[in-house]
Amino acid sequence: ILTEYNCVISNVAESYPSVCGHELEMFAAVLPDCTVERTHWLNNGEHQCGYLIKGSVNK
Numbered sequence: 936i937l938t939e940y941n942c943v944i945s946n947v948a949e950s951y952p953s954v955c956g957h958e959l960e961m962f963a964a965v966l967p968d969c970t971v972e973r974t975h976w977l978n979n980g981e982h983q984c985g986y987l988i989k990g991s992v993n994k
Contacts, residue, residue: 939984952978
């Protein structure tokens with residue numbers, strides 16, 4: 936689990952929530968052998984953003 940307590944794009948994301956999707960895509964791109972799922976989101980009123988990162992079982 937990756938937890939972001941100090942999101943650098945939170946101010947922009949308040950007006951443009953789609954930037955969070957780009958962050959999710961970036962994590963997936965730099966971790967190609969993993970699945971990345973957002974589990975917590977500041978824009979949903981939570982206190983942090985969180986991502987569940989699972990490694991591939993087929994290595």
